Amino acid sequence: MVHCPECDATFQTPEDVVFVDTDSSLGFISASKRYYTMECAHCGAVIGSGVAGAKSNAGGGAT
Numbered sequence: 001m002v003h004c005p006e007c008d009a010t011f012q013t014p015e016d017v018v019f020v021d022t023d024s025s026l027g028f029i030s031a032s033k034r035y036y037t038m039e040c041a042h043c044g045a046v047i048g049s050g051v052a053g054a055k056s057n058a059g060g061g062a063t
Helices: none
Strands: 017-022 033-040 045-053
Touching: none
Parallel strands: none
Antiparallel strands: 017 033, 033 045
């Protein structure tokens, strides 16, 4: 089994983790891509992250 490194909770079901869409509108990432974090549903510790494809029309257009 896989365990959370922070609280030692066992990940047995999909509900044991939470995927969070970390949008570039939060201010610390200036890009048109979607960033995701995977967090422990028990304590909130970030245990993974990833990048998905670009958002539609996020980069704007020529002006």
